[in-house]
Amino acid sequence: MMPDYELMLDAYSKAGGVPAVFKDSDVAHLVVHRNKVIGSHLIPGLVLTPKETETGVNIDFRVEKGVKIERPVHLCFGIIPKEGIQEINIKASVQDGAGVKLLAHCVFPNAVKVIHKMQADITIGDNAYYEYNEVHFHGDTGGVEVIPRARVKVGRHSRLVTNFSLVHGRVGTFDLDYDTEVLDDSVLEMTARVYGYGDDLIKIREAGRLIGANSRGLIKSRVAVKDNAQSEIINELTATAPHARGHVDCIEVIQGRARAQAIPIVNVTHELAKVTHEAAIGSVDKKQVETLMARGVEEEKAIDIVVSGLLK
């Protein structure tokens, strides 16, 4: 039988990760199986301290002032058995003038009764950059409950980018809640892409508060649901400072008996601020499908191409 580390890397690879990065001494990484740290590597300027708990791991993550981590930091979380719980609590700080990009893969290939919770408290200093990409790889049973939570404070002249993707395997139950606060001249970009089918339940709330002058915010959701899957997307953008600008962009595609709901919430409390939103829910665009069919592609495959593109 393969040891946990090998099984995790195998699932990580299936999720689109490149296992070779875990052998690269220039790349920081952390691999957590259930509540066990089974691999880690640090590089100068980065503090990454995991502490195992009964149900997961508490992680202190810090990028020291002025340090720009050149290569992405790789994180891999997961549970290989059919059942289990994993609670990840992250306290992250990207100090003034620092910059880092994280690639997190969360793998639950055999989940029948698995709970994965993540709570992140993130502080980004001034003139700093933080990009967090999270890719999930689930099995086909839908027996996984994913509950990510994040509270992020972005300083001045800084940039926060988050990309969440759950398009491989059954979603199961998914309940994401990200809340961000953005100071002067800073930029926020949050994107979530999820593909649900079977009886998957998807709930996404992404909120941005543009409280700094000249701050910018974009919240983008791309969700496709089919069969009996259901989705509810709440995109909330508030602008309370002069020249703050924001945009909310939500597209949901439904097929079969699936149900989708989009709730854009736009609040502006300063006369020099502006937030716009667009939301579209519907079946796959007929013209897109017919265009591909006119190139010789069968209808079902054409729908797949359109949906895959949307979730890319």
Added chain:
Amino acid sequence: MELVRLEDISLNLEGRQILRGLGLSVKAGTIHSVLGSNAAGKSTLAYVLMGCAGYRPQSGRIRLEGDDITELPISKRSQRGITLAWQEPARFEGLTVKDYISVGMKEKDEGLIKESLHEVLLEPTEYMNRVVDKTLSGGERKRIELAAVFAMKPKLAILDEPDSGIDILALDNIVNLIKRLKKQGTSVVLITHREEVSEIADITSLMCSGCIVKEGKPKEVGKYFKEKCLPCPTKIYPSFMDGKIKVPAK
């Protein structure tokens, strides 16, 4: 040799008769333009020929190389060699220009993708990895659509107003591309409302109120169109549409 034949095609959409016993024969290896004013039914003819959903004729038959394809869906017609370049091409989030063009190619050939982009004056290094979404202008999207048709090497390309939304400098390029399509063995049904564009064809059919009312040499038909159809009498006298006034005779 006849490639496509439309026989007595009638189509009623939401209670409006759009095509009225239309007949058209397209010869292999030719550019056949279909000229007409707005609302003559030209785009509808394109959709009927391609087999788009909702455009199945109530009567009449469509034949490709003698075989009846009236009941075939779009993809099957396409697999038999017909394709359509839409007047306003769709946009695709997440699909690159390279992927989009290669969708219709029998064998994925990067060299041909680059060549097809060159044909529409788009620099491959700049465009191959761009996404076919709203970041492209209408004109760029249109050229990419034509590049995709070129790369596909179909037997028959239906080009619905390929000249619309294209600036005057690019028009020559589009005209050359249509000629190149013919050279590579693709027959073209060129739908347009501009007689100067129609003139590149080998034969022109004039369409009015859902029928082909005249057919002949492009210059002659273009002249007739200019003299008799501009401004369009069906707009001045709406009863044209009811058949109370006879459409211009051949």
